[in-house]
Amino acid sequence: MSNRLSVTTIALASAVAGAVVALAAARVVTQGATTPYRASRTPDGKPDLNGIWQALNEANWDIEAHNTGPSPAPQLLGALFAQPAGAGVVEGGPLPYRPEALAKKKENFERRLTRPTSLELNETAGDPEAKCYMPGVPRATYMPFPFQIVQTPQQILIAYQFANATRQIHIGREPEAPAESWMGWSIGRWEGESLVVDVTSQIDRTWFDRAGNFHSDALHVVERYTPTSRDHLLYEATIDDPKVFTRPWKMSMPLYRRVEQNALLIDFKCVEYAQDFMYGHLLRP
Amino acid sequence: MFRRMVASGALGVAVVILLPALVPVAGQSAATKTPWGDPDLQGVYTFSTLTPLERPVTLEGKVALTEAELAEQEERDAENRVSEGRPLAEGNPGTYNNFWTSNEKGRRTGRSSLIVDPSDGRKPPLTPEATKVREQLAAEAAARRVGSPPFVHVIYRSWKDLPTYTQCVARPMPRQNQAYNHGVQILQSPGYVVIHYESMHDVRVIPLDGRPHLPDNVRLWNGDSRGRWEGDTLVVDWRNFDPRQEYEGAHQTNMHFVERFTRVDAKTLDYQVTVDDPTTWTAGWTFVLPWRGDDSNYQQPEHLYEYACHEGNYRQMEDALSGARALENAAARRSN
Numbered sequence: 368m369s370n371r372l373s374v375t376t377i378a379l380a381s382a383v384a385g386a387v388v389a390l391a392a393a394r395v396v397t398q399g400a401t402t403p404y405r406a407s408r409t410p411d412g413k414p415d416l417n418g419i420w421q422a423l424n425e426a427n428w429d430i431e432a433h434n435t436g437p438s439p440a441p442q443l444l445g446a447l448f449a450q451p452a453g454a455g456v457v458e459g460g461p462l463p464y465r466p467e468a469l470a471k472k473k474e475n476f477e478r479r480l481t482r483p484t485s486l487e488l489n490e491t492a493g494d495p496e497a498k499c500y501m502p503g504v505p506r507a508t509y510m511p512f513p514f515q516i517v518q519t520p521q522q523i524l525i526a527y528q529f530a531n532a533t534r535q536i537h538i539g540r541e542p543e544a545p546a547e548s549w550m551g552w553s554i555g556r557w558e559g560e561s562l563v564v565d566v567t568s569q570i571d572r573t574w575f576d577r578a579g580n581f582h583s584d585a586l587h588v589v590e591r592y593t594p595t596s597r598d599h600l601l602y603e604a605t606i607d608d609p610k611v612f613t614r615p616w617k618m619s620m621p622l623y624r625r626v627e628q629n630a631l632l633i634d635f636k637c638v639e640y641a642q643d644f645m646y647g648h649l650l651r652p
Numbered sequence: 653m654f655r656r657m658v659a660s661g662a663l664g665v666a667v668v669i670l671l672p673a674l675v676p677v678a679g680q681s682a683a684t685k686t687p688w689g690d691p692d693l694q695g696v697y698t699f700s701t702l703t704p705l706e707r708p709v710t711l712e713g714k715v716a717l718t719e720a721e722l723a724e725q726e727e728r729d730a731e732n733r734v735s736e737g738r739p740l741a742e743g744n745p746g747t748y749n750n751f752w753t754s755n756e757k758g759r760r761t762g763r764s765s766l767i768v769d770p771s772d773g774r775k776p777p778l779t780p781e782a783t784k785v786r787e788q789l790a791a792e793a794a795a796r797r798v799g800s801p802p803f804v805h806v807i808y809r810s811w812k813d814l815p816t817y818t819q820c821v822a823r824p825m826p827r828q829n830q831a832y833n834h835g836v837q838i839l840q841s842p843g844y845v846v847i848h849y850e851s852m853h854d855v856r857v858i859p860l861d862g863r864p865h866l867p868d869n870v871r872l873w874n875g876d877s878r879g880r881w882e883g884d885t886l887v888v889d890w891r892n893f894d895p896r897q898e899y900e901g902a903h904q905t906n907m908h909f910v911e912r913f914t915r916v917d918a919k920t921l922d923y924q925v926t927v928d929d930p931t932t933w934t935a936g937w938t939f940v941l942p943w944r945g946d947d948s949n950y951q952q953p954e955h956l957y958e959y960a961c962h963e964g965n966y967r968q969m970e971d972a973l974s975g976a977r978a979l980e981n982a983a984a985r986r987s988n
Contacts, residue, residue, distance in 0.1 A: 410686075411687070417841045417842070483966065486967055486970065500963050517839050518841055519694070519839050524839055531852075531854060535848075535954065542954040545957055548957075548958040548960065549958060572963075629864075631859070631866070632857055633872065634872050634874055636822055636872075636873050639819075641962075642811050646811055649969075649970065649973035650809070651977065651980065
């Protein structure tokens with residue numbers, strides 16, 4: 368009788384001890400998850416975002432959840448440049464298009480490889496990526512190419528490998544945009560560990576992806592870059608465009624540091640590769 | 653101040669390098685440093701100048717111009733800038749170039765040429781090989797011309813017959829002596845100097861960690877740059893150019909540049925380039941081009957506007973190529 372009791376007592380005590388240990392561990396894990404990562408600082412005391420970064424996802428194919436699909440020319444390319452499936456980077460379901468805008472998106476997709484045999488066609492049809500046009504924000508962030516952040520107290524320059532696109536983010540000053548532009552006008556500020564960037568004045572001829580998701584000249588993007596480890600950033604972008612969407616919406620994704628030794632942003636001046644597509648109809652027959 | 657530095661003529665290059673360290677401008681140390689201890693070259697500059705690259709034959713033997721001669725040149729330029737020498741009517745911006753170009757005084761360096769070595773202020777002779785290539789290209793270009801003077805047109809077979817700049821593919825490097833879009837910015841972060849040119853929105857990210865160049869088979873329109881500090885001077889070794897890129901009439905297949913950037917005062921950088929390509933020129937040559945922060949059009953980073961060259965180039969390419977087809981058709985009809 369006393370043996371059974373002592374065994375039971377030991378078992379009970381162990382169970383309680385185990386539970387206490389487990390609870391304590393859980394508390395530690397919880398605390399770890401809620402303490403934000405603190406990035407190393409630049410000399411002026413801000414989170415240091417300097418480096419070469421790249422997205423690793425399928426967002427450039429289609430920012431929404433999508434299936435696999437053929438390349439544009441399967442007889443020519445086989446599985447090369449076929450589309451992989453993706454779970455999407457847009458939070459909260461399908462993009463909230465206005466009905467007429469959804470029709471335009473579908474038309475964009477159908478005409479995504481329309482060769483621009485006239486100025487009018489060039490300006491109204493075709494994926495701008497095929498033409499090596501600067502991709503705008505946020506698409507430049509998640510194209511399958513790296514970009515380099517160069518950070519100074521007054522200004523952050525981002526150099527993108529694709530098309531050598533460049534943008535300046537002004538910090539602590541709010542100069543006005545002289546005109547609309549392909550990469551937009553960016554004013555940045557620091558909020559704790561995050562760089563928050565307001566992007567306006569983007570020309571309406573860039574797309575969000577190869578699927579034809581698009582915007583108007585009313586586009587207003589708010590980006591957040593938040594270090595989550597030494598080699599990761601969390602990238603969030605809120606899109607507000609009342610001419611195209613019924614409400615603002617948000618995308619998010621990790622960005623990964625290019626950590627190889629001597630990582631280098633090598634120019635990708637792709638204009639020469641777009642010329643046949645764009646001007647081939649003007650050669651001598 | 654800069655003119656005084658270069659008026660010593662024969663000392664030329666050496667004087668220009670040494671003086672900034674010896675004679676800092678009052679009230680501003682020439683050698684300011686970034687917080688991590690690198691010399692601070694940061695700022696917004698322009699590199700336009702009316703000084704020609706090569707010394708004109710009329711100024712042979714003359715390294716520097718006197719103040720009187722400079723004033724005379726300024727006056728001549730001012731006359732040329734207004735429409736046919738007459739004062740401008742209200743609301744009239746003047747001739748095409750007057751509207752576009754930056755005309756501030758001081759655009760001249762005070763020298764008769766940007767080239768300081770060789771001492772005659774001119775590029776060295778071409779090698780026999782380079783001469784042959786140039787003659788070949790000239791012959792090919794002549795074969796594409798139709799019509800007789802003054803109505804001579806060039807037939808563009810394709811976009812490749814247009815300069816790479818007109819195609820918005822790339823623009824020659826190093827940049828020198830532009831009349832407009834001549835703004836440039838230098839930014840620095842630990843381990844890098846970054847040069848952002850307004851023209852072509854080109855960005856050169858220059859690592860300072862001594863890593864090797866890209867392998868020789870990797871050739872880029874803007875080449876590949878590696879930097880190091882020599883005292884307060886940034887020395888950049890620049891090579892790996894695309895063979896199709898052209899500089900001063902020669903392909904950049906074997907071109908190698910050494911740039912030297914030194915801060916002179918709060919608003920000025922001394923910028924020197926030594927051009928080294930023994931397959932093109934029989935000797936190396938060096939030019940000096942001040943980068944100045946005194947252009948009212950380029951005072952802040954945001955004054956470097958987005959240069960969406962290719963994005964805005966469709967109509968130009970369409971016109972050039974369809975025009976070439978029209979010329980061909982007209983020539984064919986005439987010969988039938």
